[in-house]
Amino acid sequence: MSYAIEMRHIRKEFPGIVANDDITLQVEEGEIHALFGENGAGKSTLMNVLFGLYQPDQGEIYVHGKKAVIHDPNDATRLGIGMVHQHFMLIDKFTVAENIVLGKEPKKHGLLDMAKAVKIVKELSEKYGLDVDPNQKVEDITVGMQQRVEILKTLYRGSDILIFDEPTAVLTPLEIQELIVIMKRLVKEGKSIILITHKLKEIFEACDRCTVIRRGKNIDSVAISDTNPSELASMMVGRKVNVQVNDAPYEPKEKVLEVDHLTVLDSRKVNVIKELNLTVHGGEILGIAGVDGNGQTELIEAIAGLRKVKNGRIKINGQDVTNQKTRKIIEAGLGYIPEDRQKHGLVLDFSIGENMVLQTYYKKPYAQLGILQNKVITKKAKQLIQEFDVRTPSEKTLARSLSGGNQQKVIVAREVDRSPELLIAAQPTRGLDIGAIEFIHGKLIDEKKKGKAVLLVSFELDEILRLSDRIAVIYEGNIIDIVNPKETDENELGLLMAGRKKGGNQA
């Protein structure tokens, strides 16, 4: 039997690491095949080899049973391989049709034939049920729609093998469902799909077979009907996975964070937060669910004193911290795990030890009369490295050279150790592997048990549902509803996140 794609014994080495070590991937014609593995397992490398961005050191590639040598993405396109990138490569000011034909425009007498382009796009869109308006500008359409434009780009170039690189990372739950329907439709029309993912749920909803890779090596290829989520998860991680659950009883204490009629402007002077009210109590995890760009970032930045508040009050432990300096707010009891850990959470060229005291370096016992007490800092760092299981040769190692998961552990260790009354965790597990995710979830639950207030912001509904005691849904700069995780599900949350209140009313 011939495969749509067969990659045999691929090896790709980079200085210091073997990214792909004897990996074999066989994608049957007309199937959705998942490429499943942790971050850094070698998924992207393998796909970049297939797409011609890297040359393999060893191994062969067969496309529809014929041996192929792929020097660059143009070769891949000629062979009918198309990639739907995680980060869209679209020009905002262009229309959908213009974006799709860009680089391979239909011409009439040497001039661009826009009418033909629109017609082709319309036909393709109808054939695969993509429901895209060719004449709209990309900046005016939703993220889900933009992704479909990316899909159309590959179809327009005649691809019959589509690679989806972590396609659901940017989508709402509803859009994810729609995407799965589209993928199934594409397969029905004779395409083959490779889905790169580290999310189990998608695999079980969409895929036919799955190839698991771990640390650059092939672990197994299985039919989805023959396996189950926990088996796949342990295959990916290489050991049994304990799922952390927020099972501590919900006993809210006094108010720790009070946000009262908060209004915040963004950089374009538009109200991104409008009259927002929110309270977080000690002993609870409050999850904020919402689609990216609905004011989550601005809300947190306003609380942390990193963004000016236009109107309203913010109190931490009863103390008014509105428009205070960040340091003052930190001293009032704020702990903060920022969304962008490399840019905001760590000084990458500082050692782990130095990073462990990023907010406390000037205080006793880390400093006396303005002099750093390096011995105390080193001792603290060693203790935290041990306690939080940071995998590093020593506390002198630069934060830059740690893996993403270990970098995040350094931040969590630092923030939790300061024992703040309010801990804000923004996307605390984004891009991390299962082991690190469970570890960090456990630490957040511990904080709740200690009676601290935890404000969790995440785009992962799973995470929100699993950890939160209450879920606040943010939509266009306002909390449109607060729900009990035990009485809701992803569907209801998805609707709320899209701005539809219970009972189908538009919020």
Add this chain to the structure above:
Amino acid sequence: MIGFLKKINWMTLLIPIVSVILGLLCGAVIMLIIGYNPLLAYQSIVESIFLQPYYGGETIRAMIPLVLAGLAVAFAFRTGLFNIGVEGQLMVGWLASVACAIIFGHLPRVLLLPMSIIAGGAAGALWGYIPGLLKAKFKVHEVISTIMMNYIALYTTAYIIKNFLYHEGERTPTIPASASLASNFLANLTQGSRLHWGFIVVIIAVIAMWYILWKTTKGYELRAVGFSPDASKYAGMNVSRNIVLSLTISGIFAGLGGAMEGLGTYQYMTINSAFTGIGFNGIAVALLGLNSPIGVVFAGALFAGLQTGGLTMQSVAGVPVELIQIIIALIIFFVGSSYVIKWAIERLSRKGHKK
């Protein structure tokens, strides 16, 4: 992982060394082409510096302002700022120290000498503070403002000397002996070189920079802001204040460098029609010294040695002293193209491994 890190450190150390060697080699090639004997030329430099006390003393003398200028650039650079204004800061420091020494000439030495040194540092600090403030408050890029401050310094010092401190010979009067760093003892020791007590100030400055940056909370903050202003802001540090502080401290080092020239080497200040060049050489010294205090000392010694030894090179080997400037420029060129050197070393070492 550890091995990898060690390799990087070793590499960073290797780059300036390789650059110096390449610079000297290229200099030798140029000498050969023009028809001089490079071996004789380099030999004369080494011999004069290490065997003739006068040139040895002059080398250390030349090092004094050069190292201070290098420290100034390196300090700002550690905070992520590029201080091109060392030249100007040095000039105002020079004038301030000389002016202080002349105006308060009646005071006893124990008061006058420290006062004059401090005046130099303070003037440099002010000249660094202004671009710092402009950057922190109005986001004026420090490269632009410090260059402008250089010109302001050049012409303001000339104006002040001409109108308030003029002495025959287009210069200020000579400072009183009670404010002077010059020393008969050191001069006799080095057969009449201009070596002065300023080297003690340099030693203190080198230790101070190291201590401030790596031992104090302020230094921690300055380095954090230098590496990542964003993370520093999120951690509650005041980024603007650190920018101002960094350029101010940087200016102190530069101002002290000027004071050393005024109180030590020359005992007066001339009306400069052009820049002294020490401040700009300081950039090269900091670059070659990898912005570390001890590295700056070594780099400063090398440049000072080349400049001083270049004089004997001219008399012994007949090589024009300007060639030294070419060699210094070549060294800086190679440090600047460190990427190429890194690449070449990596290729060579990999080949070595495979065999």
